Amino acid sequence: MTTLARAEQTHGTSGAAIYQLVARVLAARHSGGGTVVDVGCGRGELYAYIKDRFGSYAGTDVLRYDGFPDGAAFHLTDLDSGRVALPDAAADCVVAVETIEHLENPRAFARELVRLVKPGGWVAVTTPNQLSLLSLMTLLVLGEFNGFRERPGLYPAHITALLEIDLRRIFRECGLVDVAVEYTQSGRIPGTRWHWPKWASRLLPRRLSDNVLVVGRRPAAAGKVEGSR
Numbered sequence: 001m002t003t004l005a006r007a008e009q010t011h012g013t014s015g016a017a018i019y020q021l022v023a024r025v026l027a028a029r030h031s032g033g034g035t036v037v038d039v040g041c042g043r044g045e046l047y048a049y050i051k052d053r054f055g056s057y058a059g060t061d062v063l064r065y066d067g068f069p070d071g072a073a074f075h076l077t078d079l080d081s082g083r084v085a086l087p088d089a090a091a092d093c094v095v096a097v098e099t100i101e102h103l104e105n106p107r108a109f110a111r112e113l114v115r116l117v118k119p120g121g122w123v124a125v126t127t128p129n130q131l132s133l134l135s136l137m138t139l140l141v142l143g144e145f146n147g148f149r150e151r152p153g154l155y156p157a158h159i160t161a162l163l164e165i166d167l168r169r170i171f172r173e174c175g176l177v178d179v180a181v182e183y184t185q186s187g188r189i190p191g192t193r194w195h196w197p198k199w200a201s202r203l204l205p206r207r208l209s210d211n212v213l214v215v216g217r218r219p220a221a222a223g224k225v226e227g228s229r
Contacts, residue, residue, distance in 0.1 A: 013043055014098045017186035018126050018211050022095055023049040025182060025215050029122050034092030037116055040079060040099025044068045054092070060084055082108050089118040096125045098211070101147070101158045107170055114174045120220040123176060129183065129212040130163050137190045147210075164206075167214040176216030183209035 023046075026036070033055050038046050041059030047069045051057060058073040068074055075085045080103055094117045100106050113123045128147030129135060138146035148158045162170075164181055171179045183205035187196050195201075201208040 013045055014126075015184075015186070015211070017184040018097060018213075019046050019049045021182060021184045021211070021213055022046060022097060022124055022126065023053075025124055025213060026050060026093055026095070026122065027053060029215070029217075030093055035090065036093045036095065037084075037086065037091040039077075039084060039094060039096045039113060039116070040102070041068075041074075042097075044072055044074075046095065046097055047072050058086070058091070060086065079109065080104050082112060084112055084116060086116055088115055089121075090116050091121060092118055093122045093124070095123075098126055098128075100125055100162065101127045101160050103160060106160055106162060106166075107173065110170045110174050114176065114218055117218050119218050122215060122217050123171070124213060124215040125167065126211055126213045127162055127167070128158070129187075129206070129209050130161055131206055131212075132187055132210055133207045134188055134190045134210065164212055164214070167212070171214055171216040174216075175219065177219055179214065179216040182213045182215070184211045184213075185209055186211075 030053065032053050035056045035058065036050060036054045038044065038057065038059045041061050043065040044059045047057050058075060059068065060075040060077045062078050064074050064076065077084045079099065094113045096113060100109055103109050117123050130145050135146045138144065142149065145161050148155050148161050168179055168181065185198070185201040185205050187201055187208045187210040188194070189196055196208045
């Protein structure tokens with residue numbers, strides 16, 4: 001399946017809890033202003049959550065979805081090609097919301113995100129949480145992670161399942177520092193349509209969150225990122 005076909009399966013959108021988490025993480029680390037680049041932006045729904053914190057927003061994806069926000073810049077890019085159509089150090093912050101699991105080479109993708117961010121800037125990536133109770137139970141019962149089951153909207157749209165430790169290692173390999181992992185604190189109760197109560201997901205975020213975020217900073221004195229082009 002091509003990158004375009006996988007993108008069309010997702011409809012270019014993610015859950016509000018994911019966008020809210022990205023907004024919180026960036027607000028805690030970025031003082032405001034500058035440019036944010038949203039790689040794998042889909043419909044650009046993250047824009048509404050962070051537009052007041054940045055001077056400009058640019059989204060890039062394999063197609064421009066209907067509903068992409070007016071006034072936001074868009075750049076057409078096939079992310080499996082390994083090159084985003086933007087110059088080095090184009091952004092103060094770079095985010096990739098529910099994108100890395102759609103791609104064939106997560107490490108090359110992470111290096112590209114680091115290429116795009118300025119020294120001192122932040123990179124944040126979200127993906128399905130394979131350590132959630134829902135995902136672990138699905139793996140135990142069905143032999144596959146919940147977000148990668150062979151059903152509409154999942155596999156073959158989702159092709160690369162990454163654990164929290166994989167994300168940490170990839171960020172460190174790319175030279176990022178101050179690496180941290182956070183969770184949406186929103187997750188579905190296995191076997192139901194219901195979500196865990198907020199108090200429970202706050203108490204056990206790793207087990208009761210459907211999605212995980214890893215964030216890291218490119219060192220201010222960094223030179224050329226290893227593996228970048």
